Amino acid sequence: MILTRYRPALLALIGLPLIIILYWTQQPLILSSFGARILANQGTTLALAAMAQMAVVLTRGVDLSVGAMVGLSNAIAATYMGDSLTSATLTIIAVLLIGTAAGALNGVIVAVGRIQPIIVTLASLYIYGGLALLVLPEPGGSVPDWFATGLTDSTGPVPNGLIFLLAVIFLVWLPIMSSRLGRSIYAVGDNEGAAYVSGLNVVRAKIVAYAMSGLLAALAGLFLTAQTTSGDATIGSGYTLNSVAAVVFGGVPLMGGRGVVLGPVLAAYFLSIIVSVLFAAGISPFYQSVVQGGLLIIVLAAGSYRALSSPNWLQVLRA
Amino acid sequence: MDATYAQEGHRRPLLAAGGIVKRFGGTLALDRADLACFPREIHALHGANGAGKSTMVKILSGIFAPDTGTITLRGQPVSFANPREAASHGIGTVFQELSLFAHMTVAENVMIGREPTGLLGRIASGKLRRDVQILLERLKITHLDPDAMVADLSLADRQLVEIAKALAGDPGVLILDEGTSALAPREVDRLFAILRHLRLEGRAVIFISHRMAEARELVDRVTIFRNGQSVVTAPMQDLDDEAIVEHMLGRRVEQSFERKAGVPPSVTPLLRARGLTVADRIKDLDLTLEAGEVVGLGGREGQGQGDLLLALFGAYRRLGGRIECRGQPIRTGTPWRGKAAGIALIPEDRKVQGLLQPMGILPNLTLATLPRFARHGLINRGQEDALAGNLQDRLAIKAASLRLPVRSLSGGNQQKVVLAKWLATGADIFLFYDPTRGIDVGTKQSFYRLIEELAATGKAVLLYSTETAELVGLCHRVLVMNDGRITAELKGDGLSEAAIIQAGASAGVASPERALH
Structure with a gap:
């Protein structure tokens, strides 16, 4: 039973070690504490963004504003953190609150206004992007050293970025997803009508999923700020589509209702390492997106193999 | 003294709906319909298709709000804003269209929304599984694995899960809306045994089934709906099958x-x-x-x-x-x-498989014969119009204009469009x-x-x-x-x-x- 549930994550589970081994043959250094830190720092932002995306995808939605929220959080953090512990802490809290509230607002519009998620979050993408430029028109800003090193250094051999990610998974994601509320998020994605007639609070489940998405995207933005030690209002733009890629690659179908967080997290690391592998192999960066896109198509085709192999045309066409 | 009161003795209904009116657009689904069931009663609800049975079930389950009319529970007026409220008042429903989650296990489905939780609201999966195991054993549905994915189950097994799910809430009133169509005879017997047991415990069951004959010995009283109205309520033994059908159709069955x-x-x-x-x-x-x-x-x-x-x-x-x-x-x-x-197929779901709903009636009529009046990929509109008009006359499709979207037609006329499309192909x-x-x-x-x-x-x-x-x-x-x-x-x-x-x-x-x- 557990195995059935984790099977979709299998691809990422196998792919990640393979890509690390491949990378290792190019750069033996990566299997050191230093290398692990590099890998973690490269992948953690996308891993958090992928979790943000997954929260919404589970409800059979999609959140196009994930990347813009990463950028907005980055811009706010780099602009307002300053040097004092107080201002930095207040800024961090503000960023997390803004992310959660903005996500919840998306959720309210989707769940109560019954507007398609793709439209709602496209609009928020523009709004967040504009707000980020208002906050920080030119790339710049700064962050306190303790913040940057605290998130990107290592504790013993373990990268802090990985500890941060695990903390988010165990303190935010798993408690919510293993509660009744989390079960109702999965239920809404599986069969919204059934969720309603089964007496679940469909509206609340959706709002919570979008709020989680906003919170996780804000966390991704904070981590990115620590990693780059500066702010750039447009830095998040790549994360939206990459988060969708990681979610799909991690075995979470866009039809919602299924999937484990392990998949997208591992897939996020996989996708960020591929970039380095291609770079180390001397392959032009222009091919990176070609390879990424090709992989995605292969994964998707493999994922819908069962539907495509159904003898019933009506089911094939529905897939 | 009120006649019905005398007839029912001193008991008062467990759940009663009175004078329920429900309108969907232009159709009157329920027209001052009444339904009442008493504790320790299995109450059958009969009616032809479209008589309003399912609408009544959905109103009692909190899915629809009635336009007018009252619902009382143990004599107290109640109104259900949503299915959650109905469930919390002890109404459990097995729906005609199954309400299960394909990618969850049997156990998770049965207990959805009422999972046992532990520290910090975490669902206690072990206890959930055991609770369901016990429930299934009590219902003698032992062949179902609580860990099986619902997507992998047969229709009959899904209906059993659905029934278990409704009973997991320990309902005072259980409503079964055609939830037994795929069950094998042995499973039906088992279900009937469960329903009898519920009756013994003082609960009420509202039972909708086409299995009129099988349910006969089970049912205490019967209410018959016709065209959105409740036309008769009587003890089961007072109505033979012929009389029931007569009331359903409103005429002697020639x-x-x-x-x-x-x-x-x-x-x-x-x-x-x-x-x-x-x-x-x-x-x-x-x-x-x-x-x-x-x-x-x-x-x-x-x-x-x-x-x-x-x-x-x-x-x-x-x-x-x-x-x-x-x-x-x-x-x-x-x-x-x-x-x-x-070969022509008039498919199961005319909304999805039979017709292009937002498109006009005309393109739907000619969809299967387009090559006949298309030259070099361009459609000859004159020929298309002629064929469509011809088909409309032949099947007497009632439409003000063939340019109107198909979804503006009534169900019967939509079905005629599907048939006409295939007649045109010869x-x-x-x-x-x-x-x-x-x-x-x-x-x-x-x-x-x-x-x-x-x-x-x-x-x-x-x-x-x-x-x-x-x-x-x-x-x-x-x-x-x-x-x-x-x-x-x-x-x-x-x-x-x-x-x-x-x-x-x-x-x-x-x-x-x-x-x-």
């Missing part, structure tokens, strides 16, 4: 169809299928359709009738066996090959999947005439219907299906509603040889 003489088998029937096999769904099935013949498909729902129609039409790839039209083997496996061989083998479901009585009759006309003009009709009366009235012979096989062929004097139901219910245990005489 044999509204004339008995069909059989069509003798010929050497080259219009359609012959041999050894037809579709993985898990249709098993080595033989079938012939003669010109001028209407053949019915009966049996409980989900026994492969729909799959058979789809397979003949070409909606299944990788088909085993062979299909001949007019003696010539045809290639199968895509709908356009079926169409080329002169097809001579017509496969009907429950064509009159959700269609008003008047249009139904005109549909029956159309089917008879098809046969009279030398076409062959294969008709799957969930209404056995339709099968008896329209068909020369009826094939009863069970688990992907034809287990009985009924014709002549052997063809009756009772025989079809009997064959559908019992063939699971009878050997095919015996069932085929």
